[in-house]
Amino acid sequence: MDALETRELRYFVTVAEELHFSRAAERLGMAQPPLSRAIQQLERRLGVTLLERNRRGVTLTGAGQVLLDEARAILDGTAAAVRRTRRAATSTNRLTLATKAGSNHELLQKLLNAHAAEPDAAEIEVLLCGMGDQARMLRDGRADAALMQRPFDALAGFDTEDLLTEQQVAILPAGHPLAARTSLTMADISNVPDLPVARWPRQDGTYEPGPGPEIHDQSQLAQLIALGHTLAVLCASSRSWLWNAHTAIPLTDAPHVTTVLAWPAHSRSRAVAGLVRTAAQLLLVHHSPSPAPRSAPRRPAAAADRQVGDG
Amino acid sequence: MDALETRELRYFVTVAEELHFSRAAERLGMAQPPLSRAIQQLERRLGVTLLERNRRGVTLTGAGQVLLDEARAILDGTAAAVRRTRRAATSTNRLTLATKAGSNHELLQKLLNAHAAEPDAAEIEVLLCGMGDQARMLRDGRADAALMQRPFDALAGFDTEDLLTEQQVAILPAGHPLAARTSLTMADISNVPDLPVARWPRQDGTYEPGPGPEIHDQSQLAQLIALGHTLAVLCASSRSWLWNAHTAIPLTDAPHVTTVLAWPAHSRSRAVAGLVRTAAQLLLVHHSPSPAPRSAPRRPAAAADRQVGDG
DNA sequence: CGCTGTCATACCCGGTCGGTATCACCGCGG
DNA sequence: CCGCGGTGATACCGACCGGGTATGACAGCG
Numbered sequence: 001m002d003a004l005e006t007r008e009l010r011y012f013v014t015v016a017e018e019l020h021f022s023r024a025a026e027r028l029g030m031a032q033p034p035l036s037r038a039i040q041q042l043e044r045r046l047g048v049t050l051l052e053r054n055r056r057g058v059t060l061t062g063a064g065q066v067l068l069d070e071a072r073a074i075l076d077g078t079a080a081a082v083r084r085t086r087r088a089a090t091s092t093n094r095l096t097l098a099t100k101a102g103s104n105h106e107l108l109q110k111l112l113n114a115h116a117a118e119p120d121a122a123e124i125e126v127l128l129c130g131m132g133d134q135a136r137m138l139r140d141g142r143a144d145a146a147l148m149q150r151p152f153d154a155l156a157g158f159d160t161e162d163l164l165t166e167q168q169v170a171i172l173p174a175g176h177p178l179a180a181r182t183s184l185t186m187a188d189i190s191n192v193p194d195l196p197v198a199r200w201p202r203q204d205g206t207y208e209p210g211p212g213p214e215i216h217d218q219s220q221l222a223q224l225i226a227l228g229h230t231l232a233v234l235c236a237s238s239r240s241w242l243w244n245a246h247t248a249i250p251l252t253d254a255p256h257v258t259t260v261l262a263w264p265a266h267s268r269s270r271a272v273a274g275l276v277r278t279a280a281q282l283l284l285v286h287h288s289p290s291p292a293p294r295s296a297p298r299r300p301a302a303a304a305d306r307q308v309g310d311g
Numbered sequence: 312m313d314a315l316e317t318r319e320l321r322y323f324v325t326v327a328e329e330l331h332f333s334r335a336a337e338r339l340g341m342a343q344p345p346l347s348r349a350i351q352q353l354e355r356r357l358g359v360t361l362l363e364r365n366r367r368g369v370t371l372t373g374a375g376q377v378l379l380d381e382a383r384a385i386l387d388g389t390a391a392a393v394r395r396t397r398r399a400a401t402s403t404n405r406l407t408l409a410t411k412a413g414s415n416h417e418l419l420q421k422l423l424n425a426h427a428a429e430p431d432a433a434e435i436e437v438l439l440c441g442m443g444d445q446a447r448m449l450r451d452g453r454a455d456a457a458l459m460q461r462p463f464d465a466l467a468g469f470d471t472e473d474l475l476t477e478q479q480v481a482i483l484p485a486g487h488p489l490a491a492r493t494s495l496t497m498a499d500i501s502n503v504p505d506l507p508v509a510r511w512p513r514q515d516g517t518y519e520p521g522p523g524p525e526i527h528d529q530s531q532l533a534q535l536i537a538l539g540h541t542l543a544v545l546c547a548s549s550r551s552w553l554w555n556a557h558t559a560i561p562l563t564d565a566p567h568v569t570t571v572l573a574w575p576a577h578s579r580s581r582a583v584a585g586l587v588r589t590a591a592q593l594l595l596v597h598h599s600p601s602p603a604p605r606s607a608p609r610r611p612a613a614a615a616d617r618q619v620g621d622g
Numbered sequence: 623c624g625c626t627g628t629c630a631t632a633c634c635c636g637g638t639c640g641g642t643a644t645c646a647c648c649g650c651g652g
Numbered sequence: 653c654c655g656c657g658g659t660g661a662t663a664c665c666g667a668c669c670g671g672g673t674a675t676g677a678c679a680g681c682g
Contacts, residue, residue, distance in 0.1 A: 003317070003318075004317060004389040004392065004393060005316050005317050005318060006314070006315060006316050006317055007314075007316060007670090020628085021628080021629060021630095022627085022628075022629085030670095030671070030672085031671070031672055031673075032628095032629075032630095033629090033630075033631080033632095033671085033672080033673085033674095034670065034671045034672070035671095036629060036630060036631090037630085037631090037670085037671090038670080038671095040630085046393065046396055046397060046400075047397065047400075048396055048397055048399075048400040049400070050396075053628090053629065053630090057628085058628090058629085061400070062399050062400070062403060063396050063397075063399040063400035065399075065579070066395050066396050066399040066579075066580075067392060067395075067396040067399075069577055069579060070388070070391070070392035070395060070396065071392065073388065073392075073577060074385060074388050074389055074392060077381070077384065077385050077388060078315040078385055080381070081315065081378060081381035081382065081384075081385060082315060082357065084377050084378075084381060085357055085359055085361075085374050085377050085378040085381065086357060086358065086359055086374075088373050088374040088376075088377040088378075089357075089358075089359040089360070089372070089373070089374035092373060156468065156469070156470050156576030156577070157467065157468045157576050158467070159467050265467030265468050266380055266384060266467070268376070268380060269377075318639095331659090332659080332660060332661095333658085333659080333660085341639095341640065341641085342640065342641055342642080343659095343660075343661095344640080344641075344642085344643095344660090344661075344662080344663095345639065345640045345641075346640095347660060347661060347662090348639085348640090348661085348662090349639085349640095351661085364659090364660065364661095368659085369659095369660085
């Protein structure tokens with residue numbers, strides 16, 4: 001009745017992407033007829049038509065769109081499962097921490113120091129990656145944990161531990177008139193004629209249109225600001241890598257940014273659990289206790305936060 | 312090199328659960344030799360030993376434990392994919408909302424009313440389920456959205472929209488001495504000799520040991536409290552279903568409970584998006600604007616919250 | 623009205639999945 | 653010490669099914 005072999009999902013995803021059986025078959029390295037048959041079988045078993053075969057082309061039905069999303073997630077999941085399993089077999093008591101290159105220098109340093117001081121600590125390999133890549137690394141099993149930022153990064157599907165909340169600041173070329181101000185608002189900087197705001201890639205790697213330059217990494221951004229070609233809004237800890245030619249001005253009305261330690265929601269890795277524990281302790285040391293009484297420092301293991309009470 | 316057919320994962324999970332090839336084969340409705348061979352192939356392809364075959368029994372290796380978790384998630388995912396696809400095919404512009412039976416009556420009512428008033432609103436089927444079942448319903452594709460509570464429910468893997476944050480209250484039998492108080496603390500109620508605190512099931516359905524009765528649903532709890540056999544800690548909105556024989560006393564030091572609307576993180580359903588939108592509007596109407604400037608009301612569609620700025 | 627290009631159908635072959643029989647090994651008890 | 657029961661592994665075999673080739677049905681188009 002139900003089976004959904006990954007082979008079928010691979011086939012379906014390819015066809016759904018190409019919307020063309022012959023091309024899909026070519027991409028899959030097989031002939032077109034067996035591919036058609038496989039999709040037909042899949043549709044028969046599900047009792048659902050996934051593709052509308054009109055004259056001149058194939059289109060996805062609503063159900064097909066749903067299955068496409070699901071299938072992609074499943075295939076990514078299996079690839080991640082392979083990687084995680086292989087990594088678990090080869091490197092025990094090691095762990096890969098993904099972090100944005102050139103971001104949160106000090107926090108990372110503190111975290112690594114604290115963790116190294118811990119007895120029986122796992123060896124940490126730091127994986128520097130581009131802008132939104134931590135989520136992908138975490139999702140596909142190339143990393144065990146990551147430093148990410150709310151609300152910028154997509155945290156869905158991860159457990160997180162808040163590490164540091166900070167204001168955002170505007171980074172301007174030092175000589176610019178606005179650089180003399182002691183504070184700014186979003187309105188102040190959103191329409192400066194000679195300083196278009198820098199544009200970051202979105203989740204899918206594309207950029208929304210706008211006058212500002214497209215940013216790929218932090219060093220490029222630093223250069224562009226120093227040259228007076230753009231301004232950027234960053235979290236306050238970015239001050240650590242500013243140049244002399246830069247000025248950072250606090251933004252009063254920009255949303256706060258919270259740097260979090262994130263890990264796959266169902267992780268049971270002892271190494272990750274250890275890192276989260278040290279991170280939580282780090283938090284207690286450097287900040288006042290959180291205002292609302294928290295249930296308990298979350299551990300990745302059981303996720304069993306359920307306590308007393310309910311409604 | 313890598314493939315991971317779901318058939319193999321099913322086999323591996325069964326063997327890992329039974330830790331016994333013959334029994335696993337029996338459960339799978341097949342003979343033992345092909346099962347052994349399938350697992351061997353899997354291990355060879357992964358290049359990882361998943362099971363340690365000692366004399367007298369089979370044990371999981373570390374990598375095997377990792378793959379077991381991953382495989383379970385993948386298999387659950389495929390089952391959910393089938394359900395979601397079938398539901399998408401049959402019922403368009405319908406949506407199933409899972410909620411704890413007898414909980415958040417008023418909020419649910421408001422949400423449904425607001426949504427019904429919306430033009431072009433999807434038809435909502437309310438699925439009442441037991442204590443922690445909403446997460447499962449959401450995960451396995453039987454529901455499209457759910458009302459859940461932080462920090463009690465496991466929200467990992469879901470996108471959420473906060474709806475209502477409230478204090479917790481202690482529910483006591485009306486005649487009890489403590490019922491005369493105007494407020495209580497957790498310490499006050501944790502060790503009342505004649506009123507052990509009620510125990511709820513954990514994620515896995517088991518109960519942690521303790522003197523109080525094991526609670527299965529809200530009506531049972533109400534009865535037990537009225538009889539003077541237990542007390543319970545619930546969120547304030549539970550007052551709506553209290554009996555005359557009950558008294559609700561605010562708890563000053565219990566963590567606040569937030570009721571959230573949750574949906575699968577990658578959902579692109581238009582119907583869910585509509586519900587989330589009305590929920591967000593409901594929020595704006597009934598509460599003051601949130602203290603911290605939020606980026607934007609999150610929509611399930613793109614999840615593209617990434618905006619200006621980064622670090 | 624063929625020509626082209628689409629997906630579906632018909633048919634065949636070979637790999638592989640699963641079954642049966644058996645082996646190798648170990649612990650145990652007579 | 654030697655069978656006996658019970659484990660998983662191996663050997664072999666048949667049948668099914670996944671894949672290939674050839675071809676059909678059908679629509680758009682020059």
